[in-house]
Amino acid sequence: xxxxxxxxxxxxxxxxxxxxxxxxxAPHLRLGGTDANGMMGRFVALVSSxxxxxxxxxxxxxxxxxxxxxxxxxxxxxxxxxxxxxxNLWACAAAxAAxAAxxxxxxxxxxxxxxxxxxxxxxxxxxxxxxx
Numbered sequence: 131x132x133x134x135x136x137x138x139x140x141x142x143x144x145x146x147x148x149x150x151x152x153x154x155x156a157p158h159l160r161l162g163g164t165d166a167n168g169m170m171g172r173f174v175a176l177v178s179s180x181x182x183x184x185x186x187x188x189x190x191x192x193x194x195x196x197x198x199x200x201x202x203x204x205x206x207x208x209x210x211x212x213x214x215x216x217x218n219l220w221a222c223a224a225a226x227a228a229x230a231a232x233x234x235x236x237x238x239x240x241x242x243x244x245x246x247x248x249x250x251x252x253x254x255x256x257x258x259x260x261x262x
Contacts, residue, residue, distance in 0.1 A: 133211035134193065140218035141189030147225035148182045154232045154250025181221055189214055 155178075159171040196203040226246065233241065233249040244252055 133208065133215065137189055137211050137214045137218065138193055140215050140222065141185050144218045144221035144225065145182065145185045145190060147222055147229070148178060148185065150247065150250045151225050151228045151232075152178060152182070154229065154252075181224075185218065185221060189218060 155174065159175055160168055162168055192201065195201040229246040229249060233244060233246050236244055236249060236252055240252065
């Protein structure tokens with residue numbers, strides 16, 4: 131049972147970190163065009179959305195809906211919890227790498243005012259939009 135909650139907590143952390151990555155990279159992605167940057171932008175958008183949806187359903191909503199009685203309760207085995215927790219920790223590591231890259235992409239003069247977790251909000255505004 132402890133591994134069940136470790137899975138849920140690690141999934142929640144990974145989901146929050148992936149949300150920060152989405153907020154930080156959304157203004158920089160160029161999804162149009164068939165050049166290398168456009169294709170990499172599509173790749174980043176598709177993979178990050180895939181990871182976020184997987185985290186949200188399999189590690190957060192489904193187990194919690196089972197615990198509250200809105201779905202059949204999920205009976206995870208020890209190995210299933212370990213695999214899911216490993217996936218969640220891997221997603222955390224990937225998101226932290228993306229946040230580090232985002233922080234390093236800030237202008238040198240502004241880097242001291244930001245860290246990995248507030249770099250997605252540079253320059254102190256909250257916007258999510260896609261460039262065409």
